[in-house]
Amino acid sequence: MLYTISRDKALSLEEAAKRYQEAINESYVLYLYNLNYLVHITRYALKDAKRRSSKHLPTDEDNTFTPKLYDNEFIQAIVQDNSFSDYVSQNNFDSMVDDDTVRKLYIEFSKTEDYKGYLAKETVSEDHLKTILALFKFCNTHELYNEAVEDHYPTWVDDKSLVVGTVKKTLKALPTQSDFMEVYKPTDETAVDFGEVLFNYVTTQDKELLEIIEPVLNNWDADRVAVIDMILIKMALTELIVFPTIPTKVTLNEFVEISKLYSTDKSKDFINGILDRLMKKLNKEGKIKKEGRGLHG
Numbered sequence: 001m002l003y004t005i006s007r008d009k010a011l012s013l014e015e016a017a018k019r020y021q022e023a024i025n026e027s028y029v030l031y032l033y034n035l036n037y038l039v040h041i042t043r044y045a046l047k048d049a050k051r052r053s054s055k056h057l058p059t060d061e062d063n064t065f066t067p068k069l070y071d072n073e074f075i076q077a078i079v080q081d082n083s084f085s086d087y088v089s090q091n092n093f094d095s096m097v098d099d100d101t102v103r104k105l106y107i108e109f110s111k112t113e114d115y116k117g118y119l120a121k122e123t124v125s126e127d128h129l130k131t132i133l134a135l136f137k138f139c140n141t142h143e144l145y146n147e148a149v150e151d152h153y154p155t156w157v158d159d160k161s162l163v164v165g166t167v168k169k170t171l172k173a174l175p176t177q178s179d180f181m182e183v184y185k186p187t188d189e190t191a192v193d194f195g196e197v198l199f200n201y202v203t204t205q206d207k208e209l210l211e212i213i214e215p216v217l218n219n220w221d222a223d224r225v226a227v228i229d230m231i232l233i234k235m236a237l238t239e240l241i242v243f244p245t246i247p248t249k250v251t252l253n254e255f256v257e258i259s260k261l262y263s264t265d266k267s268k269d270f271i272n273g274i275l276d277r278l279m280k281k282l283n284k285e286g287k288i289k290k291e292g293r294g295l296h297g
């Protein structure tokens with residue numbers, strides 16, 4: 001949104017803040033949409049079981065097959081969660097799941113050693129979880145799956161890392177954690193107390209931030225710095241001076257990582273160098289005040 005507002009001068013701060021909040025809400029929707037897609041793919045095991053049992057000359061594998069990829073405590077904890085079912089229904093998730101895509105992904109996964117090994121042995125909870133996680137990894141690295149999700153949610157490219165991580169955490173916490181929808185719902189602490197404060201500070205204190213940054217650019221003219229790079233530097237600088245509970249190393253490392261996703265190949269080294277000089281300058285001036293042990297390190 002900071003990039004958008006820098007390019008679109010007609011966009012008001014209020015509208016940009018509204019879009020920011022909508023994007024956060026969509027991340028949560030994406031998380032639940034992915035869980036539902038995973039349920040659909042595991043449910044295909046029921047069709048696989050029916051197909052195998054109806055064969056005129058079933059193999060040994062056909063005779064021993066069970067749809068345990070779906071009939072296990074992890075997937076069933078999701079399926080039997082009434083709040084989740086209601087959410088799926090209200091948001092028409094099922095209509096956004098392509099049956100042909102589900103079939104192709106299941107069949108391709110069924111050919112992997114992960115699934116073959118899973119079917120061939122007596123399984124315990126750990127085996128179910130390991131295989132479901134393997135299936136989810138298979139899906140979110142598969143072009144067909146990514147295209148299917150992005151068709152409905154264009155923000156998938158930006159939110160993928162966050163959503164994948166959250167789905168993994170959810171699966172690992174099941175079935176004992178029954179309130180996964182509440183646990184991972186966006187909170188004011190992150191979306192407002194951190195996100196909105198960061199957004200508002202960077203937009204309203206732009207001139208002041210630039211005055212701090214310019215002296216450490218050395219031979220670089222501020223106007224020559226890539227727009228995205230400057231935005232990331234301003235965001236990092238805001239974290240350093242406004243958020244006392246975020247360790248300086250965390251700020252440095254995270255914005256270098258973000259630059260790899262959103263900027264040029266050379267940006268990570270450039271941003272790393274600028275932030276390093278900024279931290280030294282601000283520390284010397286006593287402008288970085290962190291709370292808690294080890295937060296300066």
